[in-house]
Amino acid sequence: MIKYFFRFKILIVVLLFIACASIHSEPPKNKPNIVFIVVDDLGYSDVEYMNQKKGIKTPNINKLTKSGMTFTDAYTAAPVCSPTRGSLVTGKSPAAVKITCHIPGIGMEKYASKQNKNKKLKEAFFLDHLPSEEITVAEALKTQGYTTGYIGKWHLGGGGSRNTKDGIVDANFNPDKQGFDVNIGGCAYGQPARYFSPYNNGTITDGLKGEYLTDRLGDEAVNFIEQNKEKPFFLNLATYTVHKPLVAPEETIKKYDGNRYFAMIDQLDENVGKVMDKLEELKLLENTIVIFYSDNGGLFGNPPLKGKKGTLNEGGIRVPLIVNWLGKVKPGSVCNTPVTSVDFFPTFVELAGGNANKYSKLEGESILPLIQGKKDTSERTLYWHFPHYRREGLSMGAAIRKGKWKYIVGFDTQKEYLYNLEEDIAEEHNLFETHTEKAQELAKDLKKWQIMVDAEMPIGYNK
Template identity: 70%
Template sequence: MKYLKKNSALFLVLITLLGCKSNKTVDQVSTKPNIVFIVVDDLGYSDIGYMQHKPEIQTPNIDKLAKTGMIFTDAYAASPVCSPTRASLVTGKSPAALKLTCHIPGMGMEKYLKKLSKGKKLKEAHFLNHLPEDELTIAEVLKTQGYSTGYIGKWHLGGDGSIYTEDGIVDEKFNPNHFGFDVNIGGCAYGQPASYFSPYKNGTMTDGPKGEYLTDRLGDEAVRFIENNKEKPFFLNLATYTVHTPLGAPAENIKKYEGNKYFAMIEKLDENVGKVMATLESLNLLENTIVMFYSDNGGLWGNAPLKGIKGTLNEGGIRVPLIVNWANKVPAGSTCNKPVTSVDFFPTMLELAKLSPENYKGLEGMSFLPLALGKTEVADRPLYWHFPHHRKEGLSMGAAIRYGKWKYIVEFESEKEFLYNLENDLGEETNLMQRFPEKGLELSQKLKQWQSDVSAEMPELNL
C-alpha cells in the first residue's frame, strides 16, 4: 500500500500479502459468533496511529486491533455525512433508496433547507428526517436468531430539531429500541451530544457523576452489555459520539496534546476500544467474537493522502477506516484492498448468522466475510453515492461512482464532471475526463441507471 509509510513495520507486513489471504473458509466460522460493531463519528481516514500520517496521534489499542486483524484500505461510507451512512448500515440499503440522503438537521428541517438553498441555482433535494418504521434492520433479523442486541451511543435517525429539545428525543418511536435493539443507551435524535460531560441532557441514558466523560461512559456501558450477555450470542453496536464537534476531552488529555482537543478525543476513543477488547479477552470470548471498527464518514481535520473532508464526494469525505478482527479466523496483520461500503455490513452479518441475503428484499451490498477470511475471487463491482445537498466543505451537491480503479463524479450545481484513476492518483489531482471521455460516459450512464433503479430524489431549480 503505497500510501502507508514504507518505514512502518505494518507496511512490511502488508506488502507480503496478496489480496486477502487466509487458510480459513466461510464454513469454518462459528455457528453464532458474537458481533461487536464499533462505529466512530467523523474519524478521518488517516486519524489512527498505524496510518502514520499524524505522528502525534496515539492509538495503541486500535493499532493492536489492526495488527491482529485485517485492514480494509478501500472501505467507504455510503455518504459523506452521518445520518445516511447510519441508516444504510442498519438496513443494507443505500441512502438514495431510503430517501435519507443528508444528515438530519438539529436546527429543524425547514430552517435547514432554506439556509442551505439560499443563493444556489439548485435547491436541496427532498430527504426524510427519520428512519422509516417499516424498514427491517439487522438488529431485528439477528434477534430472530437468538441474539441479544444492544445499541450504545449516537443514533441520529430520530427526527429533526433536536437542539430545541431538553433531552434529544424528538419522537421516541424512532429510537433504536423500536428497531430491534433490546438495549438503547444514548441513541436518540442528537447528531452531536449536548455535552461531552455529565449531565448529558440525553433522555435515553441516566446522568453519571458530574464531570463524567461521555466516551468513557459509553465504553463502560459496552463492557456491561458484554458481561450481561456473555452466555448467549450478542450483537453490540457501539456508536461513539466521539470525535464529532463540539470538541471536548478531559483536561489531562488535552494537556498531554498541548491543547489539541481532537487528538485528546482520539486517545479517549482508543482507551475505550481497549476496554472492550480487554473485556472480551477476560471472558474468553475473542475466538467467538468478530469485531469491526469503522467510521461513518470522512474526518473534518484533513485526511492525508486523500483530497477533501467530511461533506465532500472526494475520497477524503467518503473513504474511511475499517478493521475486521476475529481471533484465529481473520489472519493477523493482513490487508485487503477490495472496495467495500456501508450497504455491505447487513449481508456480512447475515452470513455470520448463517442466513441467506436472498430472503431479504432491497439489499444492495455483498458480504465481505469471504474477503475477511481470505478469499480473493471477488470481481469488481460499482459503488455509488448520491448526495444532492450543498455543503461548504467542498465538492458536494452531486453523485459519484467507483468501479475498479476508476471514479467518476458529477457536480449537479455546476454540471462539472470529474474522472480519476485512483490506482495512480489517490489524491484526485488530475481530472481525466477530456483524456478518457468514453470511460467517463460509461460510468455516467451506470450512475444514471442506478439512480433510476433506486428512484433517487433529484434537486430542483431554486426558483
Template identity: 50%
Template sequence: MKLRSLCNFLPGLLLALCTSTTTLAAKPNIVFIMVDDLGPGWVDFDGSSPEINTPNLQRIAESGMVFNKAYSAATVCSPTRAACITGMSPAQIGLTTHIPGKAGNERPAPKGGPRDAPSLNHLPLEMPSYARELKKQGYVTAFIGKWHLAGEGSMSSKDGIVDARYHPEHFGFDSNIGGCAYGQPRPWFDPYRNGTIKNRKKGEYLTDRLGDEAVAFIEANKDKSFHLSLWPYSVHTPIQAPKELVKSNGGDKYLAMLESMDAAVGKVLAALEATGTLENTMLVFYSDNGGWKPTKGLADKKGSLLEGGIRVPMAVSWPGVIKPGTSCDVPVNSMDFFPTFVHAAGGSTDEITQLEGLDLKPLFEGKDKLDREALYWHYPHNRPDVKYFMGGAVLMGDWKLYDGYGTIPDALFNLKDDPMEKKNLLSDHPEKADQLRGKLAKWRESIGAKMPPSVKK
C-alpha cells in the same frame, strides 16, 4: 418407555443436542464499533502521525484485516448510519443528508442553481434492520452511542428526544443507551442532557461512560450469542476531552479525544478477553464518513465526494476466519455490513430484495474480489456554508467520475495515478466519462433516487 424404544430414542436426542450446541458455538458474537467523523490517517494502523495514540485499534488491526479502500455510503453521518442498519443506499432509503439539528434548517441553493432534493428526517420503521435479523437467529442485541436517525430539531429539545418511535429499540435492539435524535453530544460531560442516558457522576466524560456500558452488556451476556453496536459520538465536534488527557497530549484536544475513543475500545477488548468471548467474536471498527480533519494524501474532508470525504479507516478481527496481520484493497462500503452480519449469524437475506450490500466473508477468507462492478454515491444537497455542493459519484476500478448535477463542473479521475484527485481527465477520456455517467444514471433510476428540481436523471 420400553428399553428398545429408549435405545432408539437416545442417539437421536444426543445428535440433536450436539447439533444445537455446535450451531450455538458456530454463531460468532458481533461487535460493530462505528466512530464519528474519523478519516484515514488518524489511527495507528494506517500510518498515522507518531503523536497519535490508538494502541487498541492497532491491536484489532494486527489480529485481523485492514481495509485500505473502505468507503462510507455518504459524505455525512445520518445517511451512512441508515445505510449500515438497512443494507440499502441512502438514495434508495430516501435519507440522503444529515438530519438538521434545528428543524427547518434548509440550506439555500447556489445562485442560479437547483434547490435540494427532499430527504427524510428519520429512518422509517418498515426498513430492514440487521438487528432484527440477528434477533431472529437468537441474538441479544444492544445499541450504545449516537443514532441520529430519529427526527429533526434535536438541538432545540431539552433531551435530544424528538420522536422516540424511531429510536434503536424499534429496529431490533433490546436496549438503547445514548441513541436519540442528537447528532453531537450536548454536552460531553455529565449531566448529559440526553434522555436515553441516566446521569451517573457529574463531570464524567461521555466516551468513558459509553465504554463502561459496553462492558456491562458484554459481561451480562457472555453466555449468549450477542451483538453490540457501539457507535461513540467521538470524534465529532465540539472538540472537548478530559483535562488530564488534554494535558498529556500537549494541550491538543483532538488527540485527547482520539486517545479517549481508543481507551473505550480497549475496555471492549478487555471485557471480551475476561469473559472468554474474544475468540468467538467478529469485531469491526469503522467510521461514518471522512474526517472532520483533512487526511494527508487524500483530497478534502467530511462533506465532500472527493476521497477525503468518503474514505474511512476500517479493521476487522474474527479469530479462526481472518488471518492476523492481513490487508485488503477491494473497495467496500456501509451497506456491506448487513449481509455480512446476518450471514455470519446463520441467517438469510434471500427475501430482502432491496439489499445493496455484499457479504464480506470472501474477503475475510483471503479472496481478492467481490461480485460488484462499481460503487455509487448520491448527494442531492447544497452546503454552501462549507463550500460543498450537490453531486453524485461512481467508482469503477481505478476510475472515478464526479457528476456535479449542474452546480459545479464534472470531473474524471484515475485514483491509481492521481489519489489526490488533482487532474481532471474528462476531456482526455470522454468515452470513459460517458460510460461512468451512464452507469450512475442507470443506478439512480433503478433505486428511485430523488433528484433536485430542474436536474435531470
C-alpha cells in the same frame, strides 16, 4: 416375521427422518458475537497506523490491525453521518432509504431555508427519521437468536433535536423501536448536548458530575458484553466521539499539548481497548468478530486524500476499517477490495447463519469471503448520491467507483471529473477530457443506478 421386519424398517426410516429434520431445523452452533464499533467523523488519517498525522496515538486500534485485517479501500455510503447510519442498519443506499443528508438539529424547515438561499438548485427531498417499516439488521439478527444492543449516537430519530431538552424528538424513532433490545444514548442528537455529565440525553442516565461521555459509553458496552456473555449478541457501539465540539478531559488535553482533537482520539482508543480487554477476560475473542469503522471522512484533513467530511472526494467517503476475529482472520492481513456501508447487513446475517437473500432490495455484498482470505476477482461498483450543499468542498452531486476508476458529477455546476485512483489517490488529475468514453460509460451506469433506487433529485435539476 416378515411383516414385523418391514414394520421395523419403516419405524427406523421414520425415526431417521425425524432426527434429520431436527438436525436441519436446529440453529447453527456457536453463532459468533458481533461487536460493531462505529466512530463519528473519524477520518482516514486519524489513526496512528496510517502514519499521516504526527502525534496521534492509538495503541489499541493499532493492535486490531496487527491481529486482524485492515481494509485500504473502505468507504461510507455518504460523506455525512445520518445517511451512512441509515445505510448501515438497513443494508440499502441512502438514496433508496430517502435519507441522503444529515438530519438537521435546527429542524427541516430552517435547514432548507438556510441551505437553499440564493442557490441555483434547491436541495432534494429527504426524510428526517428512519421509517419504522424498514427492516433493520438488529431485527434480522433477533430472528437468529441474538440479543441486540445499541450504545451511542443514532441520529435517525427526527429533525429539530436542538429544540428539545433531552434529544428525543419522537421516542418511536429511537433504536429500541427498530430491533434493539437495549438502547443507551441513541436518540435524535447528531452531536451530544454535553460531553460531560449531566448529558441532557433522555436515553442515558446521568453519571457523576464530570463523567466523560466516551468513557461512559465504553463502560456501558463492557456491561452489555458481561450481561450477555452466555448467548450470541450484537453490540453496536456508536461513539459520539470525535464529532465536534472538541471536548476531552483536561489531563488528556495536556498530554497532547492542548490538541483537543488528538485528546478525543486518545479517549476513543482507550475505550476500544476497554472493550477488547473485556472480551479477552471472558474468553470470547475466538467467538466474537469485532469491526472498527467510521461513518464518514474526517473534518480536519485526511492526507493523502483530497477533501474532508461533506465532500464526494475521497477524503469525505474513504475511512478506516479493521476486522478482528481471533483464529478466523489472518493477523496483519490487508484487503484492497473496495467495500462500503451496505455490505455489513448481509455480512452480519450470514455470520449469524441466516440467508441475506430473504431481505429484499439489499444493495450490499457479504465481506465474509474477504475476511476469510478468499481472493476476490470481481470488479466492484460503488455509488454515491448526495444532492445537498456543503461548505467543505465538492458536494451537490453524485459519484461512482468501478475498479480503479471514479467519476463524479456536480448537479449544480454540471462539471464532471474522472480519476484513476490506482495512480492518483489524491485526485489531483482530472482525466475527463482525455478519457471521455470511460467517463460516459460510468455516467451511464450511475444514471441507471439512480433510476433503480428512485433517487431524489435536486429541485430544478432537469438533466
